[in-house]
Amino acid sequence: MATFKLIEYQDASPEVRAVYDDIMATRKIDWINNFWKAIAHDPATLKRTWESIKQVMAPGALDALTKELLYVAVSVTNNCSYCIASHTASARKKGMTDAMFHELQAVIGMANETNKLVTGYQVEVDEQFKVTLDK
Amino acid sequence: MATFKLIEYQDASPEVRAVYDDIMATRKIDWINNFWKAIAHDPATLKRTWESIKQVMAPGALDALTKELLYVAVSVTNNCSYCIASHTASARKKGMTDAMFHELQAVIGMANETNKLVTGYQVEVDEQFKVTLDK
Amino acid sequence: MATFKLIEYQDASPEVRAVYDDIMATRKIDWINNFWKAIAHDPATLKRTWESIKQVMAPGALDALTKELLYVAVSVTNNCSYCIASHTASARKKGMTDAMFHELQAVIGMANETNKLVTGYQVEVDEQFKVTLDK
Amino acid sequence: MATFKLIEYQDASPEVRAVYDDIMATRKIDWINNFWKAIAHDPATLKRTWESIKQVMAPGALDALTKELLYVAVSVTNNCSYCIASHTASARKKGMTDAMFHELQAVIGMANETNKLVTGYQVEVDEQFKVTLDK
Amino acid sequence: MATFKLIEYQDASPEVRAVYDDIMATRKIDWINNFWKAIAHDPATLKRTWESIKQVMAPGALDALTKELLYVAVSVTNNCSYCIASHTASARKKGMTDAMFHELQAVIGMANETNKLVTGYQVEVDEQFKVTLDK
Amino acid sequence: MATFKLIEYQDASPEVRAVYDDIMATRKIDWINNFWKAIAHDPATLKRTWESIKQVMAPGALDALTKELLYVAVSVTNNCSYCIASHTASARKKGMTDAMFHELQAVIGMANETNKLVTGYQVEVDEQFKVTLDK
Numbered sequence: 142m143a144t145f146k147l148i149e150y151q152d153a154s155p156e157v158r159a160v161y162d163d164i165m166a167t168r169k170i171d172w173i174n175n176f177w178k179a180i181a182h183d184p185a186t187l188k189r190t191w192e193s194i195k196q197v198m199a200p201g202a203l204d205a206l207t208k209e210l211l212y213v214a215v216s217v218t219n220n221c222s223y224c225i226a227s228h229t230a231s232a233r234k235k236g237m238t239d240a241m242f243h244e245l246q247a248v249i250g251m252a253n254e255t256n257k258l259v260t261g262y263q264v265e266v267d268e269q270f271k272v273t274l275d276k
Numbered sequence: 277m278a279t280f281k282l283i284e285y286q287d288a289s290p291e292v293r294a295v296y297d298d299i300m301a302t303r304k305i306d307w308i309n310n311f312w313k314a315i316a317h318d319p320a321t322l323k324r325t326w327e328s329i330k331q332v333m334a335p336g337a338l339d340a341l342t343k344e345l346l347y348v349a350v351s352v353t354n355n356c357s358y359c360i361a362s363h364t365a366s367a368r369k370k371g372m373t374d375a376m377f378h379e380l381q382a383v384i385g386m387a388n389e390t391n392k393l394v395t396g397y398q399v400e401v402d403e404q405f406k407v408t409l410d411k
Numbered sequence: 412m413a414t415f416k417l418i419e420y421q422d423a424s425p426e427v428r429a430v431y432d433d434i435m436a437t438r439k440i441d442w443i444n445n446f447w448k449a450i451a452h453d454p455a456t457l458k459r460t461w462e463s464i465k466q467v468m469a470p471g472a473l474d475a476l477t478k479e480l481l482y483v484a485v486s487v488t489n490n491c492s493y494c495i496a497s498h499t500a501s502a503r504k505k506g507m508t509d510a511m512f513h514e515l516q517a518v519i520g521m522a523n524e525t526n527k528l529v530t531g532y533q534v535e536v537d538e539q540f541k542v543t544l545d546k
Numbered sequence: 547m548a549t550f551k552l553i554e555y556q557d558a559s560p561e562v563r564a565v566y567d568d569i570m571a572t573r574k575i576d577w578i579n580n581f582w583k584a585i586a587h588d589p590a591t592l593k594r595t596w597e598s599i600k601q602v603m604a605p606g607a608l609d610a611l612t613k614e615l616l617y618v619a620v621s622v623t624n625n626c627s628y629c630i631a632s633h634t635a636s637a638r639k640k641g642m643t644d645a646m647f648h649e650l651q652a653v654i655g656m657a658n659e660t661n662k663l664v665t666g667y668q669v670e671v672d673e674q675f676k677v678t679l680d681k
Numbered sequence: 682m683a684t685f686k687l688i689e690y691q692d693a694s695p696e697v698r699a700v701y702d703d704i705m706a707t708r709k710i711d712w713i714n715n716f717w718k719a720i721a722h723d724p725a726t727l728k729r730t731w732e733s734i735k736q737v738m739a740p741g742a743l744d745a746l747t748k749e750l751l752y753v754a755v756s757v758t759n760n761c762s763y764c765i766a767s768h769t770a771s772a773r774k775k776g777m778t779d780a781m782f783h784e785l786q787a788v789i790g791m792a793n794e795t796n797k798l799v800t801g802y803q804v805e806v807d808e809q810f811k812v813t814l815d816k
Numbered sequence: 817m818a819t820f821k822l823i824e825y826q827d828a829s830p831e832v833r834a835v836y837d838d839i840m841a842t843r844k845i846d847w848i849n850n851f852w853k854a855i856a857h858d859p860a861t862l863k864r865t866w867e868s869i870k871q872v873m874a875p876g877a878l879d880a881l882t883k884e885l886l887y888v889a890v891s892v893t894n895n896c897s898y899c900i901a902s903h904t905a906s907a908r909k910k911g912m913t914d915a916m917f918h919e920l921q922a923v924i925g926m927a928n929e930t931n932k933l934v935t936g937y938q939v940e941v942d943e944q945f946k947v948t949l950d951k
Contacts, residue, residue: 142675144499144512145679175402180393183513189601190390190520196590210338218350220935221391224390224391226682248347251332253350253354254928256354258315260358261892261920262315265278266357273549275550278813279904317914355895360533381585381591385591389520389524390520408682413667415949445669453786455787463656467649472645477615480612482657489661491661491664496671513607514606521598523620524598534548536580537632648861652860655801658794666765714945715941738926743920751920752927754886754893756927778877781878788878789890796896803819810901
């Protein structure tokens with residue numbers, strides 16, 4: 142049960158609509174998903190979060206699909222159902238095949254396992270990994 | 277302080293050496309990092325974990341670098357220092373540039389933030405994301 | 412699906428009823444929420460947990476509302492849906508306005524983001540923060 | 547071991563210096579802590595993160611000290627040592643007394659405990675907590 | 682909503698059926714739970730995961746029930762609903778009484794609480810606990 | 817760097833000494849580990865936590881060693897270094913052999929892996945696991 146009733150486009154303030162419009166234009170879609178409609182109750186957070194997401198998720202040194210896969214990896218590790226559903230869908234739209242999905246999940250599972258083996262055995266960092274780069 | 281003294285190659289049983297040899301051959305390196313030397317106290321886990329890692333991290337639908345980036349994303353979200361140090365080093369070896377590293381961290385940070393906004397606002401999954409694929 | 416059928420007041424043992432009575436008297440409410448009815452199957456844990464909560468959540472150096480906000484912050488970070496729903500409701504009862512709720516979520520989100528940036532960049536603690544107080 | 551050498555003020559680009567200057571001016575301090583010097587390798591993330599933090603942590607419906615306490619609660623739950631050290635120090639500067647610190651930790655501990663009892667007993671949300679607010 | 686339609690026995694490939702058969706034979710049951718039917722879309726992961734689980738969960742120095750209790754403890758700490766439901770059921774089948782269940786949850790809750798008190802007070806490891814065993 | 821200087825026995829108040837005495841008597845040891853000396857700055861939390869631990873960790877339906885193993889499982893999953901070091905030491909004192917330690921870690925690792933596979937594939941709970949017990 143959501144904390145607040147979702148704010149639909151027709152009920153939104155001009156400030157909120159401007160963000161909704163930019164989301165739809167940037168993503169080339171004609172609807173807004175619930176996350177934005179929920180945080181729209183706090184227009185400052187809506188705007189800040191959208192602008193951050195827009196900047197961070199834009200293709201750069203990493204392509205857009207890789208970034209979605211990373212988002213899924215974090216969301217699964219954090220066990221955020223909404224985020225898993227939405228970013229799995231986004232990743233598919235950006236070209237994730239079933240084979241990629243399976244390998245993604247296998248890596249996430251494996252990483253979670255070895256993270257804990259390392260921790261449980263209290264393994265100390267190898268000198269070879271203690272590298273501080275100058276630039 | 278590690279739970280067990282690390283098992284060096286010269287002190288290892290033939291069973292453990294065989295895994296060490298395969299790690300070095302597969303990764304084209306001439307040393308073994310502490311993780312393996314720690315879990316070598318349990319040869320069954322050493323062998324099972326290495327064979328799983330070898331299968332999961334091999335290039336497939338996702339390339340080897342993308343898999344390392346995913347490993348870092350999970351390790352940061354889990355706050356596993358050893359894993360962050362070792363997989364950041366591996367990712368560099370596989371071609372991660374500084375620009376990629378920065379974008380990786382930005383995505384991890386952003387995903388952790390929005391995971392919690394979604395959770396805190398108790399946002400319900402959009403019907404559009406409720407998709408079960410047949411294949 | 413709950414592990415156990417909830418134990419309602421009329422079906423409770425005198426020992427469990429005594430805790431239920433104290434919860435209702437302390438909180439000035441006339442009903443018991445599911446959490447207590449679930450752990451009532453273990454009267455020792457029911458009593459210990461209630462007495463601990465009663466001590467910890469009583470106003471002291473921090474007021475009751477601030478303590479509820481902290482509870483929400485932990486529950487969101489842990490992704491505990493029940494706890495988010497119940498403590499968001501409690502916080503409202505204790506005076507949390509919508510504006511406070513929004514700022515609470517923004518801080519939780521931001522803290523989760525920077526926690527991971529710090530971790531991902533393997534930032535070392537500043538000497539200025541390494542302070543051990545005598546008292 | 548930090549991933550990158552910290553960027554000191556005298557070595558920083560004008561873009562980075564502008565952020566450093568604003569951090570010092572806003573916080574009325576004359577030094578920059580390691581977190582900013584680490585992420586300064588990515589000026590876009592430095593600027594975005596600082597501007598977000600500045601907006602989110604400014605006193606509003608919640609005062610600056612309450613926001614720091616919430617930051618500590620998240621950081622402890624996430625087990626981020628750097629963040630605990632830095633935000634505990636910040637909270638002290640903003641007026642957190644020892645008594646407040648103790649109550650803060652007691653609430654964090656208790657919340658983490660009951661989060662897991664709720665989860666382990668698979669407790670379902672009470673109808674009374676299923677409230678969606680219109681505004 | 683599951684990501685993929687579950688793969689039922691009658692629709693499974695011989696490779697997948699072989700794993701299903703081994704699961705049922707090993708566990709002396711005549712049905713397959715959803716987890717396996719979901720990951721069966723990736724036969725390599727299905728096989729690897731099952732073989733690992735079979736090896737790890739077999740009675741050894743620790744008996745089968747203790748291993749299930751540990752599985753529940755991890756699943757509750759990770760907040761994985763499916764895993765809590767399935768491993769609580771498995772633990773019951775292997776002999777977990779209600780009294781054991783209650784003590785299990787009490788330990789999980791307590792451990793989560795003290796984990797955070799330790800972290801929040803930044804307690805340093807005692808010299809007495811810094812022990813590295815030779816074998 | 818601990819938040820507070822540890823409170824040694826000779827410097828402790830009678831109230832704190834009483835708890836220290838009970839810890840040493842109950843555990844049949846002649847020293848107090850840092851955790852208690854750190855939280856002793858908050859005598860109410862010291863007393864409440866010790867009494868809870870004493871109740872929860874006493875042998876009952878589960879024996880003392882099994883409870884320590886569960887504590888380690890939670891601590892590893894939460895990545896609490898202090899707790900891993902101290903409870904691994906306690907488990908050894910209570911009879912954990914090396915073989916048990918290895919199986920413990922293998923189960924923890926495996927559980928963390930399958931928790932995430934379940935989550936990533938968004939697997940729904942089987943009807944067979946949806947059981948609410950009356951007692």
